[in-house]
Amino acid sequence: MVRASLLTLVVLLLAPDALAAPSVGAETSVRVLDYTTPRWDGVVEGMVDECNGMLPESAPQLVYRRLPRHACQDLKPRPFGAIVV
DSSP: OHHHHHHHHHHHHHHHHHHOOSSTTOOSEEEEEEOOOGGGTTHHHHHHHHHHHHSOTTSOEEEEEEOOOOOGGGOOOOOTTEEEO
16 A cells, blocks of 8 residues: 555656656657566556546546566666656
């Protein structure tokens, strides 16, 4: 429960930057790249689904992508428009 709450807070803090597209309405989706350990399986994906359910139709939809586990310091900078977990 604490992990889910912490993860929700992190996603909500990062979402405004990732959802802000270079030009209004240019993007139809924002990738959520999940590099977490198997311990988090289902948690991030569930939160992405919940967020999509709360977003207005005009907002970009979050697209969940499960990727191989990586430590934060090993990740290369990602392009604008992605939320990295």
